Amino acid sequence: MNRLFVLLFFILFTVKTFTQNSESIQKVDSIYNRQTSPEERINLLEHFLKTANENFSKDAVSYGYHRLGILYSFERNYIKAIEKTRQSIEIRKKTDTVDYYKISNSLYNINYYYNALGEETEQKKTIREIQKLPTKNKYTYKSLIDLGYLFENVGDYFYALQNFNNVIEKYGIDYDDKVTLLKAHEGAIWAYSKIDEPKRYFKEITYHIREIDELLNTNENLYTNEGYKNNLANIYEGLEDYEKAVKLYIESKNITEQQQDSAKLGKIYNNLGRIYNKLKQPKIAATYFDSALKMSTNPSAVAAVYNNKGDYLSSTIKLKNNKKAIAILLGKNYEFLPDFESIKQSKYKLDILDYLIENVEEETLLYEVEQKESNLDKAIQTCVLVDELVSNIRQESIVDTSKLFWIRKAAAFYMKAVALSYYKNDLAKAFYFMEKNKGLLLLENLHKEDQQFLKEPKIIGFNESLKKYVDDHSNLIEYILNEKEGYGIFCSNKEKVFFKLQNVPQLNREIDTLKNKMANYFVYVDDRLKYNELANKVYKKLFPFSESVEKIREKKLTIIPDYKLQYINFEALVPQLDPNKYLVENTEVMYLLSASVSQKLNTSKGAEKNTVLGIAPVEFKEKSLPTLTRSKEAMEQIASVYPTDLFIEEKALKDTFLREVNQHTIVHINSHAGIDEIENKPWIAFRKEKLSLEELMQIPNNAELVVLDACNGAIGEQEIGEGIMSLSRGFFSGGAKSVITTQWKANEKAVNEILSIFYKELKKGKSKSKALQNAKKEYLKTHQLSEVSPYYWASLILTGNSDAIQANSDIKYKWITIVCILIILFLIVLKRKKK
Numbered sequence: 001m002n003r004l005f006v007l008l009f010f011i012l013f014t015v016k017t018f019t020q021n022s023e024s025i026q027k028v029d030s031i032y033n034r035q036t037s038p039e040e041r042i043n044l045l046e047h048f049l050k051t052a053n054e055n056f057s058k059d060a061v062s063y064g065y066h067r068l069g070i071l072y073s074f075e076r077n078y079i080k081a082i083e084k085t086r087q088s089i090e091i092r093k094k095t096d097t098v099d100y101y102k103i104s105n106s107l108y109n110i111n112y113y114y115n116a117l118g119e120e121t122e123q124k125k126t127i128r129e130i131q132k133l134p135t136k137n138k139y140t141y142k143s144l145i146d147l148g149y150l151f152e153n154v155g156d157y158f159y160a161l162q163n164f165n166n167v168i169e170k171y172g173i174d175y176d177d178k179v180t181l182l183k184a185h186e187g188a189i190w191a192y193s194k195i196d197e198p199k200r201y202f203k204e205i206t207y208h209i210r211e212i213d214e215l216l217n218t219n220e221n222l223y224t225n226e227g228y229k230n231n232l233a234n235i236y237e238g239l240e241d242y243e244k245a246v247k248l249y250i251e252s253k254n255i256t257e258q259q260q261d262s263a264k265l266g267k268i269y270n271n272l273g274r275i276y277n278k279l280k281q282p283k284i285a286a287t288y289f290d291s292a293l294k295m296s297t298n299p300s301a302v303a304a305v306y307n308n309k310g311d312y313l314s315s316t317i318k319l320k321n322n323k324k325a326i327a328i329l330l331g332k333n334y335e336f337l338p339d340f341e342s343i344k345q346s347k348y349k350l351d352i353l354d355y356l357i358e359n360v361e362e363e364t365l366l367y368e369v370e371q372k373e374s375n376l377d378k379a380i381q382t383c384v385l386v387d388e389l390v391s392n393i394r395q396e397s398i399v400d401t402s403k404l405f406w407i408r409k410a411a412a413f414y415m416k417a418v419a420l421s422y423y424k425n426d427l428a429k430a431f432y433f434m435e436k437n438k439g440l441l442l443l444e445n446l447h448k449e450d451q452q453f454l455k456e457p458k459i460i461g462f463n464e465s466l467k468k469y470v471d472d473h474s475n476l477i478e479y480i481l482n483e484k485e486g487y488g489i490f491c492s493n494k495e496k497v498f499f500k501l502q503n504v505p506q507l508n509r510e511i512d513t514l515k516n517k518m519a520n521y522f523v524y525v526d527d528r529l530k531y532n533e534l535a536n537k538v539y540k541k542l543f544p545f546s547e548s549v550e551k552i553r554e555k556k557l558t559i560i561p562d563y564k565l566q567y568i569n570f571e572a573l574v575p576q577l578d579p580n581k582y583l584v585e586n587t588e589v590m591y592l593l594s595a596s597v598s599q600k601l602n603t604s605k606g607a608e609k610n611t612v613l614g615i616a617p618v619e620f621k622e623k624s625l626p627t628l629t630r631s632k633e634a635m636e637q638i639a640s641v642y643p644t645d646l647f648i649e650e651k652a653l654k655d656t657f658l659r660e661v662n663q664h665t666i667v668h669i670n671s672h673a674g675i676d677e678i679e680n681k682p683w684i685a686f687r688k689e690k691l692s693l694e695e696l697m698q699i700p701n702n703a704e705l706v707v708l709d710a711c712n713g714a715i716g717e718q719e720i721g722e723g724i725m726s727l728s729r730g731f732f733s734g735g736a737k738s739v740i741t742t743q744w745k746a747n748e749k750a751v752n753e754i755l756s757i758f759y760k761e762l763k764k765g766k767s768k769s770k771a772l773q774n775a776k777k778e779y780l781k782t783h784q785l786s787e788v789s790p791y792y793w794a795s796l797i798l799t800g801n802s803d804a805i806q807a808n809s810d811i812k813y814k815w816i817t818i819v820c821i822l823i824i825l826f827l828i829v830l831k832r833k834k835k
Contacts, residue, residue: 024052024060032067038074045071059099062091066106069113078113085110104130104139111143120150136174141167145180148187155350155393157191158401164188168211178219185212186228193234195405205235226255230268237275245275266296267304274308282312300348303328307355315362315369322359326352337381340388353389356382357413364420376423383417387436391456394444403441404719411437411482411721418480418487427489427498428462434480434489435459437721438562438594445697445733446600460596466491469558469595475551478560478595479542482720483508486562490545492555497545507541511564514538518572519744521789528789535574539583542573549575556588556769556802560595566724569743569797571776572790582790584776590769591799593723593732602801604735605702610806612644613664617652617671617687625685631670634709634752638668641759654686658699665805667703667736673710673727682716682727684708696730703736704805705768709751713741714797728799738768738800746795754779754793762805769802 031044049064069085089106092099107130114123127143148163167184188208192201215222233248249272256265273288292305303325310321327333329348343352363379394406414437421430436459447457469476476491486501501507514534522528559570571584583589592598616631632648639646645664647656661667672685683690708727716726723729728739742751754775761771779793
């Protein structure tokens with residue numbers, strides 16, 4: 001009877017609590033939905049919540065504060081809205097069963113309120129708070145979309161894309177809201193319109209367009225926002241499909257006119273004006289520009305109109321409009337250049353950067369026409385400011401792909417800066433910009449441990465480089481090159497020559513042809529004659545200064561190549577047709593990714609074991625990789641010359657490499673390397689597994705030298721302004737001071753022969769570059785006919801530090817000798833004392 005009474009009481013209590021809770025929530029909704037002003041509803045709801053007694057559930061009170069926050073937002077009192085919504089969250093966290101969906105909803109509202117206040121830092125913190133909740137729902141992913149847009153605003157476009165793609169990949173797993181999915185695809189399209197490299201990312205762009213079309217075709221209640229077609233038009237404009245772009249701009253204009261959104265409409269009018277300018281229809285363009293100015297109040301939109309109005313007019317008019325655009329964005333006028341701090345603090349920093357880059361272009365054109373030194377000086381000073389801004393934006397990016405985007409964007413600008421320095425004959429400034437155009441991302445990653453002290457990695461100065469690489473016996477040459485133009489600086493102990501490369505498009509074609517000829521052996525006598533003629537022609541273009549042959553003869557030449565020059569071996573150039581010897585026969589050659597990267601790597605500590613780590617799988621689990629029949633014998637030959645820890649055949653495992661790589665002075669891998677067909681990323685094979693470039697870049701090593709004895713070890717995707725993303729780069733990322741690798745599919749027998757001689761020379765105390773030169777010269781002396789083709793001997797190149805390596809055995813014997821001498825001296829002294 002008692003049990004029945006208790007049960008009955010519990011049921012009645014539960015029903016009463018549920019009823020009271022339901023009634024409380026209904027009361028909140030009745031106040032919230034009243035047809036009165038937000039202010040009156042706020043007062044009523046505040047009073048209701050203050051008078052709430054113990055009979056009210058926490059869930060009902062929390063709901064009341066959540067709704068109160070929304071009402072305050074209607075009044076644009078976002079501070080109060082955040083305060084009340086926070087109260088809602090704190091109450092809900094104390095309930096017996098925490099409803100994380102509702103907490104996500106409240107936090108997402110707070111994210112919106114911070115967005116309205118322009119508090120991006122607090123907005124990001126709130127989104128991170130949502131992400132940390134133990135359950136995932138549509139608010140988790142809606143907030144990721146918001147986070148993507150926040151990072152687009154600061155130029156971290158690829159981190160934005162990561163967030164959008166995360167939403168797309170999790171659809172159907174953590175949430176099923178098609179509106180959120182559509183918004184994620186739209187966000188991706190916006191990001192690609194900002195990246196403005198549609199040809200490079202056409203596959204990805206097409207995927208998002210297709211998915212958006214599919215969502216719209218299968219869901220009548222879904223529609224894209226008015227900005228989608230405008231962003232899509234931007235992409236087609238970048239593809240130079242102006243007809244399609246105009247059509248999309250017009251469609252976007254029509255939608256926005258119906259919505260009567262003057263701010264957005266002004267931007268679309270500006271875009272139409274810009275594209276009609278490109279179509280050389282200035283009257284139509286001017287009409288749209290004028291309409292845009294009447295509609296626009298947003299500083300970014302107004303500035304864009306003034307900047308675009310100057311396109312295809314004189315440089316003087318363009319510069320005037322350009323300056324006005326920047327002044328509008330900064331909210332103040334300036335004399336010549338705005339100061340860096342003002343731009344850095346501006347929310348229009350990315351727009352200002354674009355206008356400053358255009359400013360450099362126009363000042364340069366004016367100088368080339370009028371030859372006024374003032375235009376040249378202004379252009380150079382603007383270059384310095386642009387460089388500072390690009391560095392700041394790059395540092396704020398989270399992911400390397402965004403950093404690479406800004407490096408690519410800066411590459412054309414750095415070429416312009418070098419050209420201006422050439423006009424000014426300012427070698428130091430030109431050298432700086434050449435260095436900024438090479439391996440900058442690698443340099444930043446090498447400086448990661450210094451980031452709390454160092455915001456921008458150190459770029460080695462011109463004079464500092466001269467002290468390191470130039471003396472009576474050593475010369476330095478650095479290049480900057482793209483599809484259209486190129487420059488070089490040659491430095492000997494007696495002179496510095498700043499030169500411009502002539503007819504660069506043709507030179508690039510000749511380099512492509514020469515690369516192919518280097519990678520194939522001579523079959524007929526005529527093959528060698530044609531090769532020599534081309535190799536001599538390219539040499540003359542790359543060394544266009546007087547008496548270049550004599551200046552580098554019997555000297556050490558440090559080369560810092562760029563762009564397509566990274567694919568050829570300068571040692572196989574032919575300085576003179578009579579005698580038609582290769583460059584390697586009279587000049588010791590070494591390469592650097594950049595002088596700045598090399599300087600940083602040279603500060604890394606050495607390995608514990610002064611030995612060679614030798615790895616040779618010989619055979620491979622992956623049957624498509626052929627057996628390297630000579631590799632075991634080659635590695636054993638090296639071990640007989642130089643102290644080596646050998647891991648051959650079954651012992652040549654990926655895990656072995658990972659365990660041992662950080663312990664040895666020299667790392668020598670005799671294996672296969674290649675490029676992944678799907679991701680286009682380099683790999684190197686071990687007995688059972690492959691190691692990717694991405695994995696390699698995370699593995700530290702203390703090697704003085706890595707010998708990557710594998711076909712195509714130096715190949716990879718060319719990143720403009722950064723270099724080749726090859727396996728060599730992976731070893732440098734880990735800390736290696738120098739790398740010897742192959743540039744093409746090398747001949748196994750010839751490479752093994754050269755490397756065997758190389759180790760003998762290295763043991764004699766020769767520098768790495770001299771040892772490799774001697775090995776190649778010895779090979780050329782002992783071979784003839786087709787076997788002297790560059791294909792056989794020139795695939796091996798040395799990049800990085802060229803200093804000699806003291807063999808472990810030599811050190812040991814020296815110490816033994818010293819100890820023996822000391823013992824003998826001690827015995828002599830002792831014998832004399834006894835007498």
